Amino acid sequence: MYFITSVEELQELSPFIIIGCGGGGEKFANFEGVEAAGFIDDDTEKQGKEFCKNVISRDLEEVIQKTNAKSVAIMLPIGAEGTALKYAVEAIDHGKNVVTSFRSLPVTQNESLIKFAESKGVVLKEISSRLDVVKKIFGVAPPQCTEILPKINYKAKAPVVFVGGTSQECGKRTTTRTLGKAAKEQGLNAVVISTDEMGLEKPADVNFRAGSLSVMDVASAVMGTIKYMEENKNPDIIFVEGQSSLTEMGNPHPRGLSAAILFGAKPDATVVCHRPNHPYREPRGIDYEVKAIEAVEPTKVVGISLNLRNVEDKSEISKYEEKYGLPTVDIKNGGASRLLKVIIDYIGESKK
Incomplete structure (x- = not known):
């Protein structure tokens, strides 16, 4: 089983470097018993600023070298799956456990990533949408999260x-x-x-x-x-x-x-x-x-x-x-x- 079912599982993998300094990253850092050793974000306007009592960095390898993190949590939004995969590969390559929140790209669909994690002896899990719970209640559920479009904000020029x-x-x-x-x-x-x-x-x-x-x-x-x-x-x-x-x-x-x-x-x-x-x-x-x-x-x-x-x-x-x-x-x-x-x-x- 590749998905997280309790906060205790996260506590065992702590401390974390958290990738994504938005709502998801903040919520993850607020889990009871989870320590945030550092934060990463690709947004240059966020880098260097304080977030959840840590300074946001741009370089994962640098933060890995400077901290005692056991794991990397990738809390990126829908539409950033490519970036999420890049960070997952980099974290696993450095011998770190990985917890993801891909949603529209479940871990079970990434066989190469699973094999790579196994070869490095690290844990690879996801915070899933828990559609298994929905299926238990209703007898039917989508095979994976149906939220797949990137979030945009656009106001028309025409009325x-x-x-x-x-x-x-x-x-x-x-x-x-x-x-x-x-x-x-x-x-x-x-x-x-x-x-x-x-x-x-x-x-x-x-x-x-x-x-x-x-x-x-x-x-x-x-x-x-x-x-x-x-x-x-x-x-x-x-x-x-x-x-x-x-x-x-x-x-x-x-x-x-x-x-x-x-x-x-x-x-x-x-x-x-x-x-x-x-x-x-x-x-x-x-x-x-x-x-x-x-x-x-x-x-x-x-x-x-x-x-x-x-x-x-x-x-x-x-x-x-x-x-x-x-x-x-x-x-x-x-x-x-x-x-x-x-x-x-x-x-x-x-x-x-």
Whole structure:
């Protein structure tokens, strides 16, 4: 078995040189009974500064020679697996035990590293995601951590419009697509990003199922897509389709997905979709969703898109507009141009 199951196992391997002076490195150093003999980080801005009562170094061999460390702990983020492997090989070559946190690159998939550690007579273990525990409870689990994308932070140059909603199947995909079409008809270079495998219809520029990703990867996937589209299409405006809802009662599972897409979009303006009398979803309602969106992300909900599939009286639109104080449209019946004008006017005002 190559993964750590108790803090006592770490205590037996202490003291450690810890590679990675971020959250992971700090948490590792805070384990009870674990001594940090030194810290390494490739970031030149961190080198020479104090971290957890140690001065950060850049050279592993130098720290090995100067300390009594028995082991090296590699606490690097997702996306740095190549660097992690480099440090693991160097540590093993110097006769040091290695504890890793590769996550997306388990020790068991590194047969050459295992054989190298065995040849040097050192211990090689990982702090795993403990998917064995999940499998014990549910009977099924992914074979390895599904968090694999590097963490990025990108804010679009063009204005971004996020299309959220009060529930699943309330009109987000249709609203996103229709707004994109209206923008193009007005001569704007609009980009439409669908976060659904069903987002195949024009004018969607790109689509992927955000729900297939680890929720930890979703924001990066959305930001990365926006960055890619800006580099390749230089858009005037970007529309991002949301999924599910932050507040829907009946199905809590996709709510984290909805939040992650919102975080990744970093929208300048937001539209909320709602389906009155929804036959098989349990939305809390527009007021809840607007408050939730504006509470978790610095954006403004500027309008409502109503899905009137289950409504006989089409005068409902004016009632919603009066109740919530937001421009409200039937997106499938001529409402896109009005909603787009509201969005563009708001973005223009907010940039003054």
